[in-house]
Amino acid sequence: MRKVWLAQRIAQSRCIIAAVLSLAAAGALGVLLARGGHAPAGVTLGIIGLLVLALALTLTALLSMRRSQRAQMLLMEGANDGVFEWDPVSKRLKVGKRLLGILGYEDNFLADTHAWLNIVHPEDRARYNRSVAAHLKGLTDHFYCEYRVLASNGEYRWLAARGMALRNRRGVAVQMAGSVSDITERMVREQQIRDLALNDQLTGLPNRRSLMERLPAAIAAADRGSQQLAVLFIDLDRFKNVNDTRGHVFGDTLLVAMTERLPAALRAYDLLVRQGGDELIVVLPGLYGQAEAVTVARRLLEMIAQPVTVEGSEIQITASIGIALYPQDAQDADGLLRCADIAMYAAKSSGGNEVRLFESSMRERVSARVTMEGRLRRAIENGELLLHFQPQCHFADRRLVGAEALVRWQDGEQMIPPDQFIHLAEETGLIMPLGRWVIDSAVAQLAAWGKLGHHGLRMSINLSTRQFLRNAVDLEVLTAISRHGVGSASIELEVTESVLLNPEGTALRALHALREAGCRIALDDFGTGYSSLSYLQLLELDTLKIDKTFISSLGGAHNLRAGRNAAAIVTAMIVLGHRLGYEVVAEGVENVEQFNWLKAAGCEVCQGYYFSKPLPAASFEAAFLSGAPTAVVSNVA
Structure with a gap:
């Protein structure tokens, strides 16, 4: 008897399941429930039927969500967004025609996760995987990631992917769907803006702003690796004369031609920066001693000194390079740049075309130079300058022609010769x-x-x-x-x-x-x-x-x-x-x-x-003008 009863119940349950599934698929389950839960004619709901009903309700919700997702995907497909469906368990992937069109692939090319990850840019792959994993774990409300994908033409395009996982009652993601937008043009524009902010417009090299963002990171890396870091301050010798005599267009062309050859003297991870004007900065990370920095600096000097042809003229220039080392010379970016700058001025004071390592004693000399500039400015304002006059005469009869006026600086009891302040005056504009x-x-x-x-x-x-x-x-x-x-x-x-x-x-x-x-x-x-x-x-x-x-x-x-x-x-x-x-x-x-x-x-x-x-004016008068106006010049000690 019991076997007969069980067989009847199983058959009845099959009928219930078939009926409920049929109603669910037809969208009529809501009508059934609205009528008080009465089953179709000849069907009685028992315990098994109730269980099946619960299953059907879940299935109905899933089907409803799927229909909603598909409707949204169709809308996005029509709005020029690509769409995708992905099964996290089977790894199967379906992509819409719009996304395939953006990337230029055939329908069956992107069939699974492996195929998709193969075309994600290697530098973006880990970040993409982290974003997906975080959403599948429920750590984010929705999935969003901007990344590069290889198109069929061999070029990378920037995509912005948005999506949301469909989860079961236990919260496990069983499906993920969403849209993908092509944001390549936007990313190119943003990169151009970053380039304008961080790169020198003349040479294309990183600028000072970029340097001040990257140098602290290089210092931190040197700390972690227990290594040294060198900052090279390069200033072209007498480059102002080139601009003054040949014009700024000529000078710019010369500067670009010269900087284009310098990377050949550096490693791939060294940093070459145009700080401004004719000043360049080189950052050399990963050093084990100052000898390496000096070797690179001398190699740079050799490359700078090679002739450059500009507007049909062959020009040869030299440079002065100062070197500061981390951590012995300074412990931060500003300090390293100051020390390298001081060392560069020491090299320039030696005549140029020279490399100098920073020494603490150099600070005193730079301080003296700044002091000298201030004193010269005050001397001009306070009338502390004077003229000396050197006679000019005819060879034939030694008669006086006139005199050349030569400036002198009387600083208290000290007479400062012109070779100590004329060049300073030209550099500072005091000339x-x-x-x-x-x-x-x-x-x-x-x-x-x-x-x-x-x-x-x-x-x-x-x-x-x-x-x-x-x-x-x-x-x-x-x-x-x-x-x-x-x-x-x-x-x-x-x-x-x-x-x-x-x-x-x-x-x-x-x-x-x-x-x-x-x-x-x-x-x-x-x-x-x-x-x-x-x-x-x-x-x-x-x-x-x-x-x-x-x-x-x-x-x-x-x-x-x-x-x-x-x-x-x-x-x-x-x-x-x-x-x-x-x-x-x-x-x-x-x-x-x-x-x-x-x-x-x-x-x-x-x-x-x-x-x-x-001679001072009074001495000149006494020596050469005390006699007749056309006095014959005599030798004066």
């Missing part, structure tokens, strides 16, 4: 007020001598290359001439060859205006700077001054070959000057042999210690 003072004071002194009856003298005034950058030096000279009432023909302005190379024409225009006003123009230190013979035709000069480096080898028996070479060069300069219609001045004449040789060679004007060192 502008200093130059104005020299121009006005020299013209005023010439006017004072004229009032004493010494007319017809000539005053030579040096102009720095940097004075021409403000487009005002010609006005400063002409204003001084007008203020003090001297003849413009009595003023000779000495410039170096670098001024004539200014491509923007500011120097040439200023010099042309001065010469049109009647001033004389002299080319100073001829032969020591650029190969500027082609530039001589750009400006109608009055005077060519042969540099003392050529004069010093004349008439000396200690080196006959050098003497012969110097004689040939000086002879050629004198002939060239005369052929071009210039007066030729020899500066740095120190002995009678040189004087006699130059006189015989046809040089017109002599200047140097053979007659006199530069």
